[in-house]
Amino acid sequence: MIYRIGVIGQFNLTFELAWKALQEILKMHGADGAATGSPREILQLGYKLGFVDDAAVWLLMLKKRIHLFIYIMNKKLMR
Template sequence: MKKLDNFSNCLQVLKRADFVMATQDEIYRTGVIGQFNLTFELAWKAVGEALRLHGVEGAATGSPREILQLAYRHGFINDEAVWLMMLKKRNMAAHMYDEDKVDEMLLLIRDSFIAAFVVLEKELLNKMNEL
């Protein structure tokens, strides 16, 4: 599935982020947040495609929030709260001007969001093998 491949490739880049450098370099910090945004976008689209392939009603036209809620209900993601927080942070990222909020975002990416992406990647691979 092309959407899963795109998500996986993007995740590999995000996993290589140097979070120490992100605390020291504004451009690098912006790049990490941008890579998170792209990874999140590709993740929910891959989930939507996997849900459609599994015949889940409502997956064809859902918004990111609806897709994530469907994914949780159907066992594609296991921590709805983290994913909804990712959605919220992704939506706020374009309007982050406070350095403390940027630092908080970087910590969330490093400590929670990458791990959730890794779990999703494994789950989607398993779901695709079921087909």
């Protein structure tokens, strides 16, 4: 159980850093909407501008991230 939560935590951290780094790159390139976009909007904008190769994979990771958060919260509530 502890390993699973550790892996989930690392996944969340890595995903968070990735989309925020993409956001900063988009801002540096003057992309409209980069400053205030949600993770989904940033990923879609990055794909549109050619910074992301496979938007479907990134959007799937975003979806999994939400499901993993719910999983962790349920585990904490069950204690």
